[in-house]
Amino acid sequence: QMQLQESGPGRVKPSETLSLICDVSGYSISSGYYWGWIRQSPGKGLEWMGSIYHRGIPYYNPSLMSRVTISEDTSKNQISLKLSSVTAADTAVYYCATYGDYDAFDNWGQGTMVTVSS
Amino acid sequence: QSALTQPPSASGSPGQSVTISCTGTSSDVGAYNFVSWYQQHPGRAPKLIIYDVTKRPSGVPTRFSGSKSGNTASLTVSGLQAEDEADYYCSSYAGNNHFGIFGTGTKVTVL
Numbered sequence: 587q588m589q590l591q592e593s594g595p596g597r598v599k600p601s602e603t604l605s606l607i608c609d610v611s612g613y614s615i616s617s618g619y620y621w622g623w624i625r626q627s628p629g630k631g632l633e634w635m636g637s638i639y640h641r642g643i644p645y646y647n648p649s650l651m652s653r654v655t656i657s658e659d660t661s662k663n664q665i666s667l668k669l670s671s672v673t674a675a676d677t678a679v680y681y682c683a684t685y686g687d688y689d690a691f692d693n694w695g696q697g698t699m700v701t702v703s704s
Numbered sequence: 705q706s707a708l709t710q711p712p713s714a715s716g717s718p719g720q721s722v723t724i725s726c727t728g729t730s731s732d733v734g735a736y737n738f739v740s741w742y743q744q745h746p747g748r749a750p751k752l753i754i755y756d757v758t759k760r761p762s763g764v765p766t767r768f769s770g771s772k773s774g775n776t777a778s779l780t781v782s783g784l785q786a787e788d789e790a791d792y793y794c795s796s797y798a799g800n801n802h803f804g805i806f807g808t809g810t811k812v813t814v815l
Contacts, residue, residue: 624804631707631806631808631809632742632806634795634802634804634806645801645802645803681749681750688740688752688755688759688761689738689756689797690738690740690752690755690756691740691742691750691752691804692755692761694749695749696748696749697749
């Protein structure tokens, strides 16, 4: 059974780059599916950040495109997220999720909270 | 692209039905049959309960159903149960490889 586990620093300073890792177990990321990131600001809704297919180009939310990078590491079966020039508005729970068989976000990690603060 | 519009709250007694609307535009909800719904309990990750407007993933109870008319999609929970108390979010493919615009979310309370 596929499992996704996010990890990374819980606090990032303003203007720095947020970096997160999604460890995938029970499924090889090179076998299919889009792998991506979704975030949820405290008390607010969900925002798709972007997704990537194995050896494909990543697709990003236009509102974040200038700051976000999603990449894969097949040797470690991981997906990574980098978000540059962060501000307090980037404080959120960040989820790793697949966009797969159902044309929807069908597998989610438990999420990791990131606070942007000096 | 703006978030899809959902009512902030909805409620019903056990056994009753509740319907949540999700209003988008002719560029997202109205353009594609890739509308999905997610259930989120406090402190938990969202869970997919409806995809492709009307379909349920394996294991999701039949009391959850979806529909769409024009630019508005709807989720109906029939025979409300205590465990259905949660936040619900809709999402739609928005074209140009924009995989998902989400709704503003609806908190469902079981009275």
